Amino acid sequence: LSMALIMIKVKDSNDPRSGLQNGFWGLKFVAILGISIACLFIKEGTLDGFLFVIGLIAAILFILWQLVLLVDFAHGLNEWLLEKMEDPDYETCGKTTMIILSFGQYLAALVGIILLYVYFGPSGCKLHQFYITIALILGVICGVVATNSDVQDESPSSGILQAAVVSLYCVYMTYTAGASNFDKDYQSCTPYEIKPASEADLVNGSSIFNIILN
Secondary structure (H helix, E strand, C coil): CHHHHHCCCCCCCCCCCHHHHHCCHHHHHHHHHHHHHHHCCCCCCCCHHHHHHHHHHHHHHHHHHHHHHHHHHHHHHHHHHHHHHHCCCCHHHHHHHHHHHHHHHHHHHHHHHHHHHHHCCCCCCHHHHHHHHHHHHHHHHHHHHHCCHHHHHHCCCCCHHHHHHHHHHHHHHHHHHHHCCCCHHHHHHCCCCCCCCCHHHHHHHHHHHHHHHC
């Protein structure tokens, strides 16, 4: 966040502040490593509430950023395939690839939804069923919107491929949410065994997560 604030209104590399972004990698690495190690010595309960809120906000922003990158990737891939389809030499290959990627991902999303209902949404697991249904509805909405004639007229490069990518991503995020629910009241709503995490497990997990994240 501090680096983002420092780089406000920086137009080119001639700005003195750009050196902070492009250089000092050794110092940055030491600082990040030091902060990661220091986090291990924070006593339980000291900043739990504050860090939970910060982590929740950061997680939401990270998921949204992932979604933006996925849509941008799918949009670029769709445009590239459309160009190939207009080329007589690659028309068949382009159409085949488009069909396989688009309907293949939607098929994977549908299979994922069914498996989620079977393993994470049995009878009595209303919360899981609710989120699985939301993922299903979002997938349908994405497909309808992407193939709408008005949307196609406004953005000819839009199509079912982008909708398929977003739908599959929603299914994956729903799975991770269900698999990460360690509430004992939902023991019957997950195929995984729920065990209380020891203090050592939490420390080791936090250490690995911090190192990967940084």
